[in-house]
Amino acid sequence: MTTRPDQSAATTNDDESNHRRARIGAAAPGTLSRRRLLALAGAGIVGGPAVIGGAPSFASRAHAADGQPEGEADLRFAVVTDTHANPEQPARMDLLSVVLASISRREPSFVLNCGDITDFGGRSAYDAYLATIPGDVVDRIRHVPGNHDVRWDAQAAQVYRELFGPAPYSFDAGGLHLVGLDPTQLLQEPANFGPEHLDWLAADLRSAGPSILFLHFPFGADHYYVNDQDAFFETVAGLPVRAVFAGHVHREGVYRFNGFTQVTGAAGRNAVYYWVERHVDDGHPVLEVTSVTVDVAGTETRSELTSIPLSGDGEGRLLAPRKVVIDRAGRDGMTVRVDAGRDARPAVVRAQVYPQHVFGGRSAGTWIDLTAEGRSRWWSGRLDTADLPPGRHRMQLRVVGDDGATYEAAELFETKPADSSAAMPTERWTLRMPGAVQGALAERDGVVVAGSSGGEVAAVDAVRGKVRWRREVGAVYRAAAFSEDGGAVFVPSADHRLYALDAGSGEQLWSADAGDPVLSTPQPATIGQTEAVLFSAGSALHAVTSADGAPVWSSDVGGIFAGRAACDGDLVYTGGGDGHGYAFDAASGERVWSFSVTDRTDQYGRLIYGPWDDTVELLPDGLVMFATVTTTFAVRRETGELSWQISAGCMYPPSFVAEDSLLLVDEWGGIQLVDPRTGEAEWRTELGARALNAGPVVVGDTAWIVATTGLLAGIDLATGEILHRWQVGPANTFSTPVIVDSTLVLGDQDGLLRGIELPG
The missing domain is CATH 3.60.21.10 (Metallo-dependent phosphatases)
Structure with missing residues (x-):
């Protein structure tokens, strides 16, 4: 390097x-x-x-x-x-x-x-x-x-x-x-x-x-x-x-x-x-x-x-509707009216609420047939919206001709809470960045730092949405991280570099060339007397000094690791692209032990069923946690021996760890609060939407999580009850948000940063 x-x-x-x-x-x-x-x-x-x-x-x-x-x-x-x-x-x-x-x-x-x-x-x-x-x-x-x-x-x-x-x-x-x-x-x-x-x-x-x-x-x-x-x-x-x-x-x-x-x-x-x-x-x-x-x-x-x-x-072009009218009157449904146009002769006109919960899959849908209004060009029907969370949604429209040719379109609409007096999240500001905001957000002293796949890093005042500075680097796919003293921001980039930017001005302090794309979240750590930064690039885990990016050591992790390592001062823990969790000596980078998380034997199987995208977490009582798409493991830090495991694929969404509790979220939206020492669950609940890469943030007794579908939910930490549900918009979300005072800031795949005032 x-x-x-x-x-x-x-x-x-x-x-x-x-x-x-x-x-x-x-x-x-x-x-x-x-x-x-x-x-x-x-x-x-x-x-x-x-x-x-x-x-x-x-x-x-x-x-x-x-x-x-x-x-x-x-x-x-x-x-x-x-x-x-x-x-x-x-x-x-x-x-x-x-x-x-x-x-x-x-x-x-x-x-x-x-x-x-x-x-x-x-x-x-x-x-x-x-x-x-x-x-x-x-x-x-x-x-x-x-x-x-x-x-x-x-x-x-x-x-x-x-x-x-x-x-x-x-x-x-x-x-x-x-x-x-x-x-x-x-x-x-x-x-x-x-x-x-x-x-x-x-x-x-x-x-x-x-x-x-x-x-x-x-x-x-x-x-x-x-x-x-x-x-x-x-x-x-x-x-x-x-x-x-x-x-x-x-x-x-x-x-x-x-x-x-x-x-x-x-x-x-x-x-x-x-x-x-x-x-x-x-x-x-x-x-x-x-x-x-x-x-x-x-x-x-x-x-x-x-x-x-x-x-x-x-095929089907002449079936494009001339006009679509959505009447959102009523709490449990909305009326849809479609002007088919003078030249169109549709055989069927259908509508449904866009199945936002279907993430990268197939769905027959829940379509309703609209009815032709006499001899006019208008078709109408009523969609059930009673179970939709308040917020922004899409209606999907399908017009079918006699020959089977079809025209598809979508219209945005917004729903209100059933109780008009209920306190709801409120969007206060937005900021568009080039590309997608895929990595988690970083926050320090009320300033949020976001990176985008379009190669921009921006520092934004969380409450007001005012941009402090912008900086161009290579494409960013994972979170930035503040140095331990808050003076620098470490930004991973696909252009093979880890950048250190001045937290106040965005000016570049140094960049370290890893030789491969940096697709992991950097982790500041203290190694002996050295302030260091840990990150993965290619198939290697690197440690560099936080002062100037000078290399300390690098070690092989057997393939891609796009998550975040953990360090307790003595050992560094990371997942690997070869189906293992690893512990390395923090001072030398020598491998201390490995823990196999899958019984697959082929390269492809060990990769996709391994901890390749895991945010490794330190748990109480000398445990460290690794997760895959099927199972979550807690092992002894000193030896790598298994302590407990649960059948939940909690690799993608980062967890929230406290002294006496561990909040786990699996990719299917299952949420559970467990004892970090034993893995025993205190409660379980279902979000009702997929959750990938965006983990929970906790304020007081409420955990807030943004599902991949754009659903924002507030969950009571004591009981698991879902207290708040709000559909932010149609864009997929993979970025863990941050909360400053009562403002939650999140980013999405369309490149939008949003500042949302939370209820209460």
Whole structure:
């Protein structure tokens, strides 16, 4: 590790490289890195007989230099998704080789890979994937990442970008405009575009011809994987999107809505891909999509799947409502009225409260059919809102035509408490930051420090919302931490650096280069006579001096650790990406003991069922706590011997520890107060919503927690009774809030900081 005290704050160039469009045949995002492929070819890794660069490019075979079709030649391409490459699964890799060889024989103009290229995003997994690609196909495959490619990636998708370039991006081929989208969220499971990504998409499509989008997550129907999909629908309304190809669900499906046809694909790891050809049908251009299944011997089974029109008004576009009116009169429901418009002839109009509780999953919903009002264009019905917490919600609308084509949209609405005299949280101020506020907030003397994935750090007065200072660094995904004397703020960044900023001015004091993205929350600690900072980067745990960032020691933790270490002065405790909890000598960094938290034996299993994202906690009576997605363990600090364990996956939400009580929250919203010495529960309650990464904050006798769904709840610590419920908004929340006086400050994935005055 090197230290550069005088270096100015670093910024990433991803925004510049993301906002570009490429012609086929040029070096473009989404294709494999030529330097990387040449190295692999030289090592004998890339399969196939062709020499890279030796075959004619698909640009010269499929279209002219201006991107238009050559003569009457039709465009032909393949789509594959969810290849899930894993070097420990040789049978899967052999089958994938057969699939890609089948694609190669068809001589596609290009190939789209819709993500989950690998199981866990490691370099060995990418190498296993690259080894399956025939040499004459390597320069034709365009990629977008899936959640498996970025969630557990200690390199913060750096290897992905090195191989395939940044996303989003677009290119033109044979008169079509193709756009690769990336709503994945580093360290998280579901998707979110955010305002910046959608602004880019709108600008990219504004002057485009017939367009095809490809990404990992599907939209609409019963899919709720993209939290801001309603904003996506608004963005592409009226723009020339004709087709969307997606994966993730490992299930074949066709859905025609909002002007385009969406095809979701079965998993490539199960030997399925899709062959797409452009034809002219009755004078109109269409894409004919065929599902192809390949067995291990290379035998193909073909099945016609769908035909996608490239011209006309688009599937379901004319069903867009002219007007939507929500009447919130009454405490237990609201009336919805929809003007279907002069030209629309809907067969069915449906509405429901958006299932905000569905986090990265599927839901059939609780739809009601609206009723046509006589001979008018209006449809109406009443939605039950009696069980909704007060606050901001979404209503989801679905208009269906006689041919099954659909239009989907959403409308915001607000509910009031049943008791109008009840004291409720009140929003006092907001501040938007670039990207997402994903890491927990830090607070000292009434000043809140937040970092964003857009690379900004801001210090804000908690009560008034006034910005004290702003500073640009690399992308921030985890919490900052104040030094023990409060004079400095330590900020982790994906640009490989831990920054020390002056707490009063934001000026950089020093930065330490860890050599890998810093994706963990730093922990100040006293080691002997040295004030130090502990943090993880890559697969190493580092200790540096808090005065100047000079290295003290570093130790291997077997893979990614995106949580926070703990230190009692003698030992440092941390989780590891190899399924272990560890104790290291605080002075030397030597490993003292390890504790296995899973009986899985494969690399991928030990990673995802290990304490890779745990906030390690010191408990009374010489115990330390580790947690996974299934179990929470308390072990002896001196020896690593198990003291107690409970069947609750409390890894993601940090816990609240007091002398005689331990408040545990699991990712499914189960909350329990336990004796930290024995693990015995005093009470249990259910939040009714998922909770990931945002832990409880306690004021007096009330614990406040923000669920991933945006639900703010106040819980009586004595009984577990939920005293307050308020829906902050529709954005997902992974950031632990802070409370100053009566003001709670929280951040969300849309980049909003909010100051909320609590009741009482």
